[in-house]
Amino acid sequence: xxxxxxxxxxxxxxxxGAWAARFILAGIDTKVFDPHPDAExxxxxxxxxxxxxxxxxxxxxxxxxxKLTFATSIEEAVxxxxxxxxxxxxxxxxxxxxxxxxxxxxxxxxxxGSSTSGILPTDLQRDMKHPERMFVAHPYNPVYLLPLAxxxxxxxxxxxxxEEARAKLAPIGMKGVIINRxxxxxxxxxxxxxxxxxxxxxxxxxxxxxxxxxxxIRYSFGMRWAQMGLFETYRIAGGEAGMSHFLAxxxxxxxxxxxxxxxxxxxxxxxxxxxxxxxxxxxGARGIRELERIRDQNLVSIMQALKAGDEGxxxxxxKLLAEFEDHLWKTAPxxxxxxxxxxxxxxxxxxxxxxxxxxxHMTEYRYSQCFADSADALLRMxxxxxxxxxxxxxxxxxxxxxxxxxxxxxxxxxxxTAQLLPSDDKKLHSFLWLHRISDDRIVAxxxxxxxxVSSQKGKAVPALAQIQARLEPLxxxxxxxxxxxxxxxxxxxxx
Amino acid sequence: xxxxxxxxxxxxxxxxGAWAARFILAGIDTKVFDPHPDAExxxxxxxxxxxxxxxxxxxxxxxxxxKLTFATSIEEAVxxxxxxxxxxxxxxxxxxxxxxxxxxxxxxxxxxGSSTSGILPTDLQRDMKHPERMFVAHPYNPVYLLPLAxxxxxxxxxxxxxEEARAKLAPIGMKGVIINRxxxxxxxxxxxxxxxxxxxxxxxxxxxxxxxxxxxIRYSFGMRWAQMGLFETYRIAGGEAGMSHFLAxxxxxxxxxxxxxxxxxxxxxxxxxxxxxxxxxxxGARGIRELERIRDQNLVSIMQALKAGDEGxxxxxxKLLAEFEDHLWKTAPxxxxxxxxxxxxxxxxxxxxxxxxxxxHMTEYRYSQCFADSADALLRMxxxxxxxxxxxxxxxxxxxxxxxxxxxxxxxxxxxTAQLLPSDDKKLHSFLWLHRISDDRIVAxxxxxxxxVSSQKGKAVPALAQIQARLEPLxxxxxxxxxxxxxxxxxxxxx
Numbered sequence: 007x008x009x010x011x012x013x014x015x016x017x018x019x020x021x022x023g024a025w026a027a028r029f030i031l032a033g034i035d036t037k038v039f040d041p042h043p044d045a046e047x048x049x050x051x052x053x054x055x056x057x058x059x060x061x062x063x064x065x066x067x068x069x070x071x072x073k074l075t076f077a078t079s080i081e082e083a084v085x086x087x088x089x090x091x092x093x094x095x096x097x098x099x100x101x102x103x104x105x106x107x108x109x110x111x112x113x114x115x116x117x118x119g120s121s122t123s124g125i126l127p128t129d130l131q132r133d134m135k136h137p138e139r140m141f142v143a144h145p146y147n148p149v150y151l152l153p154l155a156x157x158x159x160x161x162x163x164x165x166x167x168x169e170e171a172r173a174k175l176a177p178i179g180m181k182g183v184i185i186n187r188x189x190x191x192x193x194x195x196x197x198x199x200x201x202x203x204x205x206x207x208x209x210x211x212x213x214x215x216x217x218x219x220x221x222x223i224r225y226s227f228g229m230r231w232a233q234m235g236l237f238e239t240y241r242i243a244g245g246e247a248g249m250s251h252f253l254a255x256x257x258x259x260x261x262x263x264x265x266x267x268x269x270x271x272x273x274x275x276x277x278x279x280x281x282x283x284x285x286x287x288x289x290g291a292r293g294i295r296e297l298e299r300i301r302d303q304n305l306v307s308i309m310q311a312l313k314a315g316d317e318g319x320x321x322x323x324x325k326l327l328a329e330f331e332d333h334l335w336k337t338a339p340x341x342x343x344x345x346x347x348x349x350x351x352x353x354x355x356x357x358x359x360x361x362x363x364x365x366x367h368m369t370e371y372r373y374s375q376c377f378a379d380s381a382d383a384l385l386r387m388x389x390x391x392x393x394x395x396x397x398x399x400x401x402x403x404x405x406x407x408x409x410x411x412x413x414x415x416x417x418x419x420x421x422x423t424a425q426l427l428p429s430d431d432k433k434l435h436s437f438l439w440l441h442r443i444s445d446d447r448i449v450a451x452x453x454x455x456x457x458x459v460s461s462q463k464g465k466a467v468p469a470l471a472q473i474q475a476r477l478e479p480l481x482x483x484x485x486x487x488x489x490x491x492x493x494x495x496x497x498x499x500x501x
Numbered sequence: 502x503x504x505x506x507x508x509x510x511x512x513x514x515x516x517x518g519a520w521a522a523r524f525i526l527a528g529i530d531t532k533v534f535d536p537h538p539d540a541e542x543x544x545x546x547x548x549x550x551x552x553x554x555x556x557x558x559x560x561x562x563x564x565x566x567x568k569l570t571f572a573t574s575i576e577e578a579v580x581x582x583x584x585x586x587x588x589x590x591x592x593x594x595x596x597x598x599x600x601x602x603x604x605x606x607x608x609x610x611x612x613x614g615s616s617t618s619g620i621l622p623t624d625l626q627r628d629m630k631h632p633e634r635m636f637v638a639h640p641y642n643p644v645y646l647l648p649l650a651x652x653x654x655x656x657x658x659x660x661x662x663x664e665e666a667r668a669k670l671a672p673i674g675m676k677g678v679i680i681n682r683x684x685x686x687x688x689x690x691x692x693x694x695x696x697x698x699x700x701x702x703x704x705x706x707x708x709x710x711x712x713x714x715x716x717x718i719r720y721s722f723g724m725r726w727a728q729m730g731l732f733e734t735y736r737i738a739g740g741e742a743g744m745s746h747f748l749a750x751x752x753x754x755x756x757x758x759x760x761x762x763x764x765x766x767x768x769x770x771x772x773x774x775x776x777x778x779x780x781x782x783x784x785g786a787r788g789i790r791e792l793e794r795i796r797d798q799n800l801v802s803i804m805q806a807l808k809a810g811d812e813g814x815x816x817x818x819x820k821l822l823a824e825f826e827d828h829l830w831k832t833a834p835x836x837x838x839x840x841x842x843x844x845x846x847x848x849x850x851x852x853x854x855x856x857x858x859x860x861x862h863m864t865e866y867r868y869s870q871c872f873a874d875s876a877d878a879l880l881r882m883x884x885x886x887x888x889x890x891x892x893x894x895x896x897x898x899x900x901x902x903x904x905x906x907x908x909x910x911x912x913x914x915x916x917x918t919a920q921l922l923p924s925d926d927k928k929l930h931s932f933l934w935l936h937r938i939s940d941d942r943i944v945a946x947x948x949x950x951x952x953x954v955s956s957q958k959g960k961a962v963p964a965l966a967q968i969q970a971r972l973e974p975l976x977x978x979x980x981x982x983x984x985x986x987x988x989x990x991x992x993x994x995x996x
Binding site for chain 2: 146147152153154156181183184185186187189193194196197198199200201202203204205208211212213214215216217218219220221222223224225226227228229230231232233234235236237238239241242243244245249250253254256278279281282284285286288289294297298300301303304305307308309310311312314315316317318321322323326358360362369370371372374375377378381402403404405406407408409410411416433435453454455494495496497498
């Protein structure tokens with residue numbers, strides 16, 4: 007897969023910083039140039055948000071983080087970079103001058119994207135020597151989570167540049183969408199602008215307040231838009247008769263004198279105060295950081311929900327997430343066996359909100375999930391990975407015995423260690439401990455038994471030689487360890 | 502809680518039928534009048550969709566379904582109903598005449614809602630004798646899943662009517678939102694209209710095609726809108742400086758000559774064909790029924806995802822779902838013990854898309870989830886319900902032993918039976934079987950041990966007398982049954 011080797015971010019505010027976070031979390035070394043005195047602090051905050059969000063988003067193995075360097079000039083930042091992202095303030099002259107400087111200092115093949123939300127790329131690339139590799143890559147807030155980048159070329163941008171940009175965004179989990187022609191505000195902000203104008207009239211005319219308007223959106227078509235857009239949603243409304251039928255019905259409504267959009271609302275002090283006051287009543291009880299956390303957690307949950315869409319094949323942003331995770335699994339180095347004379351540390355978890363039951367504690371089956379996911383990590387470690395499964399072999403769990411020893415609360419960090427027990431070429435027997443990170447206490451144990459099966463034959467068969475070769479030294483080392491105290495126990499057995 | 506006792510639906514198409522499904526699934530007897538020859542078939546299809554969606558949406562105990570009756574006249578349908586929902590075609594004269602007939606035949610206190618998406622309630626209530634109880638209750642497709650109803654009064658509607666309507670929608674899982682003043686298209690469709698006009702221009706002018714436009718929405722702000730609306734989302738963009746700051750920055754953009762909304766696009770044959778053609782290329786590989794299923798599953802998953810929002814307290818439509826489930830639990834009758842001389846049938850499950858692993862089978866920890874949820878059902882049966890937990894007592898699982906005997910595939914129906922094993926006032930020991938419905942095979946077993954604890958004291962204490970009184974006859978009856986063959990086994994034990 008085409009990938010970015012070195013990135014540069016010119017401008018490191020909320021947008022530029024989130025681009026940097028995307029690159030770094032995808033393992034790409036990134037240089038940032040931003041003369042603002044708070045730049046390092048702001049990027050640090052955005053990085054922390056992004057890491058928190060990724061921690062919730064995926065259990066797939068992220069690569070080692072790329073190196074973050076702060077450069078003291080544009081020239082220093084762009085040296086050696088093959089993707090340069092400009093995110094300076096939205097002033098045409100400033101952007102053009104910065105982009106011209108980038109162009110002069112960068113490798114002539116490096117891609118140069120601008121984060122502008124509305125300025126035409128033709129205007130921005132005017133003074134460049136190599137304008138064919140410059141384009142708009144317009145992202146959406148929060149940039150570290152929402153995957154879209156609108157890719158827009160100017161008159162002198164080559165089509166190949168846009169295709170290459172799209173291909174390079176995929177491995178960092180982003181969806182590049184190529185817009186046919188440049189217009190001010192491109193596609194997304196045009197749609198948002200239309201909605202904003204109407205919304206402002208509705209507030210000004212006292213049809214509803216800001217909270218009611220938000221509720222109308224989020225309890226109805228907002229949820230439709232998270233998964234299908236406008237046209238696919240209404241295609242369904244047309245029924246079997248199709249889109250033409252829907253449009254034929256809908257057409258007359260368009261010319262009704264409904265929306266006020268023939269005029270631009272005067273956003274004077276009075277209207278600003280009104281909206282700000284209503285917004286305070288609606289959301290003022292929570293600080294911006296709290297709203298940000300809630301939003302990020304919701305976006306993560308929605309993407310995970312969509313990952314289950316289309317009968318488990320993934321849908322929209324969830325399909326993109328599944329593809330991103332697949333890429334991470336495929337490119338992850340084999341897990342290190344660590345010190346083989348000790349139980350192996352397999353996986354870490356954080357107690358998610360959806361893991362907590364009505365008692366306020368991690369619910370029973372999530373303990374089971376931690377152990378099951380850890381057993382998967384053990385399998386990957388011995389080479390029984392997705393590729394091995396695709397070739398028709400797999401380990402199936404046949405039995406486990408779980409002891410819940412302590413409560414886990416929301417946000418608790420947990421990790422699992424495992425000791426292999428005497429096993430053979432068909433059976434993999436192990437004992438696992440779930441530890442709380444904060445006090446290192448054991449909160450649960452699991453004795454676990456898997457069988458190696460051929461999916462074609464539908465029965466247990468010996469594991470292939472390459473698996474056994476990795477297993478044997480581990481089994482030999484673990485044979486020297488003491489037997490786990492609870493091994494071989496049955497439910498309710500007295501100590 | 503104020504609730505609807507009997508409902509009537511006048512007009513039983515896709516909208517009216519979905520209202521009927523909402524009522525019936527909430528346990529409300531419902532009469533439908535629709536002279537269309539296909540009415541029964543259409544309502545049957547909508548009911549099936551709604552039941553499928555509810556089956557995925559919630560594990561909470563739905564009440565016994567309300568009775569569906571087809572009436573042969575408006576008068577017969579509305580007799581005895583306290584909520585009458587009009588959903589006839591969108592023609593002002595027809596709607597007014599139907600509503601006037603309803604008004605004449607209905608109880609004078611019955612609420613009368615119209616599903617109109619744009620006609621002013623003042624026009625609709627013109628000829629009524631009791632106009633004060635008539636209002637618009639405008640829902641969103643799919644009406645059986647999306648919770649919003651815009652509640653809009655006309656000049657002669659009383660405010661008390663709107664408040665009562667809102668209160669009565671809550672127990673059926675809907676969010677009534679009161680709009681201050683009537684305007685054509687109310688709030689939601691005004692916003693949609695604005696977006697539609699802009700979208701049509703973007704397609705007509707070849708800025709992008711329908712698929713690109715949909716992708717721009719669903720990979721970015723569509724996901725924002727599913728959870729916060731417009732104002733709360735942009736409040737975050739304003740940062741600590743707040744909403745006024747955001748608007749001050751944003752204001753100048755509004756007067757940029759961006760959107761084309763000063764003019765109405767000519768939706769002529771050429772444009773209709775263009776959109777229909779692009780839509781075919783985008784979505785034509787799937788039939789409408791398939792798209793409908795995908796959409797419903799996505800909406801269900803999004804609502805479930807939002808249920809985990811705000812640190813598990815629920816957010817937006819997910820909070821509403823949690824409140825609906827809470828209501829269902831509180832109003833559910835205690836579970837019947839059945840024939841005490843047999844294992845007890847506890848709960849049913851369907852293998853969801855998100856339950857299936859990379860092998861194509863139900864993943865390990867979902868077996869555990871089926872048993873854990875069944876243990877909860879057992880607890881409710883003996884009176885250890887949410888109320889009991891709220892009062893400071895609960896059963897905690899301390900140990901279980903799971904044997905996975907057969908694979909389960911996507912869509913498989915499953916049920917759990919349980920046999921109580923010798924237990925005491927602090928310990929509840931049981932053995933559970935997971936059966937596949939289609940062939941009645943046992944696919945897994947679980948030996949399960951719970952301790953009764955005081956959440957205040959943080960230790961095991963005897964269960965309260967009312968729990969023990971329900972447990973004792975069950976324990977006595979189950980003591981006569983044979984011991985389960987796998988009871989007391991440990992992991993890997995030879996048969």
